Amino acid sequence: MSGLRAWSARQYWPAFFYLLPAAVFYTLFVLRPLGQTAWVSLFTWDGITEGRWVGADNYSALLDDGRIPSAIAHSLVFVVFYAVFPVALGLFLAALMSRIRVRGLSFFRAVLFLPQILATVVVAVSWRWIYDIDGPLNAGLRAVGLGSLARAWLGDYDTALPAVGIVGTWVMYGLCMVLFLAGVQKIPTELYESARLDGCGPIREFFTVTLPALRGEIAIALVLTITYALRNFDLVWNTTAGGPGTSTTVPSVFVYQGAFLTHEVGSAAAISVCLTAVVLVVTGVIMRLVRGKEG
Amino acid sequence: MKSLRWTAVAGIALTGILATACGVPGAGGTTVASDLAGGPVTQRVTAEDVKAMGDTKLRVLADAGEENTLKALVPLYEKKYPNVKVEVATKGFDDLMKTVVNSMSGSDAPDLAQGNQGYGTDGPLVKAGLIRPLDDVMRTYGWENTFTEGALKQYRWSPDGSIFGSGSLYGISPATEYVGVFYNTDKLAKLGIAPPQTYAEFTAALDRVKAAGEQPIMLGNAEKYPASQVIGLVQGQNVPSRDVRSWISGVPGTTVADPGTVDAARTVQDWAAQGYFGPGYNGISSDDAVAKFGAGEGAFLVAGSWNAPSLQENMNGKVGFTLPARADGTRATVGSLGLGWHIGAKTKKLPAAVAFLDLLMSDEFAQTIADVGRTPVTGAGKVKAGSPVVEQVNTIGLKLLVDDGQNFYLDWASTTMYDTIGAKTQDLLAKHTSPSGFAKALQDDREAFAAKQRADRKAAS
Numbered sequence: 001m002s003g004l005r006a007w008s009a010r011q012y013w014p015a016f017f018y019l020l021p022a023a024v025f026y027t028l029f030v031l032r033p034l035g036q037t038a039w040v041s042l043f044t045w046d047g048i049t050e051g052r053w054v055g056a057d058n059y060s061a062l063l064d065d066g067r068i069p070s071a072i073a074h075s076l077v078f079v080v081f082y083a084v085f086p087v088a089l090g091l092f093l094a095a096l097m098s099r100i101r102v103r104g105l106s107f108f109r110a111v112l113f114l115p116q117i118l119a120t121v122v123v124a125v126s127w128r129w130i131y132d133i134d135g136p137l138n139a140g141l142r143a144v145g146l147g148s149l150a151r152a153w154l155g156d157y158d159t160a161l162p163a164v165g166i167v168g169t170w171v172m173y174g175l176c177m178v179l180f181l182a183g184v185q186k187i188p189t190e191l192y193e194s195a196r197l198d199g200c201g202p203i204r205e206f207f208t209v210t211l212p213a214l215r216g217e218i219a220i221a222l223v224l225t226i227t228y229a230l231r232n233f234d235l236v237w238n239t240t241a242g243g244p245g246t247s248t249t250v251p252s253v254f255v256y257q258g259a260f261l262t263h264e265v266g267s268a269a270a271i272s273v274c275l276t277a278v279v280l281v282v283t284g285v286i287m288r289l290v291r292g293k294e295g
Numbered sequence: 296m297k298s299l300r301w302t303a304v305a306g307i308a309l310t311g312i313l314a315t316a317c318g319v320p321g322a323g324g325t326t327v328a329s330d331l332a333g334g335p336v337t338q339r340v341t342a343e344d345v346k347a348m349g350d351t352k353l354r355v356l357a358d359a360g361e362e363n364t365l366k367a368l369v370p371l372y373e374k375k376y377p378n379v380k381v382e383v384a385t386k387g388f389d390d391l392m393k394t395v396v397n398s399m400s401g402s403d404a405p406d407l408a409q410g411n412q413g414y415g416t417d418g419p420l421v422k423a424g425l426i427r428p429l430d431d432v433m434r435t436y437g438w439e440n441t442f443t444e445g446a447l448k449q450y451r452w453s454p455d456g457s458i459f460g461s462g463s464l465y466g467i468s469p470a471t472e473y474v475g476v477f478y479n480t481d482k483l484a485k486l487g488i489a490p491p492q493t494y495a496e497f498t499a500a501l502d503r504v505k506a507a508g509e510q511p512i513m514l515g516n517a518e519k520y521p522a523s524q525v526i527g528l529v530q531g532q533n534v535p536s537r538d539v540r541s542w543i544s545g546v547p548g549t550t551v552a553d554p555g556t557v558d559a560a561r562t563v564q565d566w567a568a569q570g571y572f573g574p575g576y577n578g579i580s581s582d583d584a585v586a587k588f589g590a591g592e593g594a595f596l597v598a599g600s601w602n603a604p605s606l607q608e609n610m611n612g613k614v615g616f617t618l619p620a621r622a623d624g625t626r627a628t629v630g631s632l633g634l635g636w637h638i639g640a641k642t643k644k645l646p647a648a649v650a651f652l653d654l655l656m657s658d659e660f661a662q663t664i665a666d667v668g669r670t671p672v673t674g675a676g677k678v679k680a681g682s683p684v685v686e687q688v689n690t691i692g693l694k695l696l697v698d699d700g701q702n703f704y705l706d707w708a709s710t711t712m713y714d715t716i717g718a719k720t721q722d723l724l725a726k727h728t729s730p731s732g733f734a735k736a737l738q739d740d741r742e743a744f745a746a747k748q749r750a751d752r753k754a755a756s
Binding site: 039040043044045046047048049050051052053128131132133151152153154155156157240241242243244245246257260261262263264265 | 319320321322392393396397400415419422423425516517518519574575576577578579580583710711713714717718719721722725727751754755
């Protein structure tokens, strides 16, 4: 109790008024829908007629739903493609670009960032064309004598998941790179100089100076990309719609189907509540791990 | 310190939740109309009846595929009933399916709207009491003389929307659509193959095309449903229409895991294994497949009759259409009447809405429906088609109705069937599941749906 009093004595209360407008909007458009979703998840509801209270039944039904484990497995694969690869690629590009003076750097930076600002549907449609049986990827393979590898990449059970994953890598690496480049520019040049004086090569320099200094940026990048990977829906829906078969389904696909196609709003809400919880936990763990105590 | 901050955040979150957790979702939003909107229709609506409404607006929500029909219909209607202004809103099919139920439950619902047959869309519309039964209109206008009872079943529902295929009529459409076989006339002539009229001739033709080193069937299955229509076409050869439809409408004790359907699945799986569909069909969209066929790829295209006008144009008339007959000469295939037109349960403009359906369903309008490239059931068979291939489509379409061979669409059978059948068809073609596994998965889906319906009914009573 004394802690609370001490805390409250230290506050500059008028500051809270400045938070008020944002807090109102946040409550209205984020917390309220969130609460509503959680509430709806306790009902069987078709979206129109009166819902029926079922308590936690929607959640226990999820545990029995055979489609969920494979969807989660696909999501984990997407985490590798949407988060791990882009961060690694972004780090590599940032290290490269910070060492070498490239003419027209800002141009390249803008071009590499481009995938991030394109609408997902545009990205999906373009990649569908690239992966098409008669598309440029297969044409290229045939041109170099690898025609036997040509296939409908998004329609093949073995390749659909990584094919969609690579699209995600392409979308996300630009963001990571820009974040890391900004971070690199804040690193005092003295650090690099002293590292060089100590005889560090470029690789050693990267691991002893650049990487530790980018800790915060890496945490942000991971949170953004992993969140994107876990809630990923638009890319999957617009490239494969979860197919072929169910080889690229993710939990969000079931949210969409439940809410808009099969009129099972309650169970769709339950899935999204679980998804939200997972995202919160995962991002919380990352913040802890990567940012350390300062977080 | 930190825990306090979290307490504050949690407090805000909790307030947000409490602020919303104030009632049962959907409660009080919709009341099921117990009376017929506008009272029963006992005689034909006259121009005077409509005129008596004064200057008014009729709001119509339709599928984008209906645009050309409505462009012709609305001016005719407004000329006949000058006091009514028709306001049409159209949406793409997917979009319409996702929104029509909510549009009809809104406070300013349209007077007329199109749904889709089956448990996915029309079911919820009936269940929520959002559309008006049309039995009285049907009797007054004699629609039961235009359509066979088998075909009308697709618009019939029990009042609680739980059983379709019997009960009151809730929708109507003047057009018919079905899946058949387009063929490239040049290619068949070059290979010396006569257009197949029977199923035996069709399979023989496929083998000959394959033997000549060409791709027998163009297929684009990226959307997952087109290959299921191929299975449906073969199923029509093996299984009586009545059985297929009973299963779709959910008659207890029926099964889709019957030898005929399993056989159809095996046939299509074999075709895929033998390369009859060419490579990469799961990565080709159905539109692209139609375009590729139009550009001369593949000898046959199994697709909806609605593709006839565009194929006629793209192939400069080098296209024909057939529906292979069964051994007894009758035909059956995946098909239905058009998306049902519904009158909103809350409409205050019943005479105008009924007059709209009357004009749409009239024999005088049938030629216009044919002119926009569709197959009218109305028009007493006197309609002229704009091209030979459309003529073939129309002739066979009417014959199909006489044979009572509209098998409907398997995905009407439950709210999740569209998804199940799509995924399982891809699994089947890639040999990730067996023909009997395919049929069993469909059966399991419908049984799960039936169990859910039972639970809903039990909870409601």
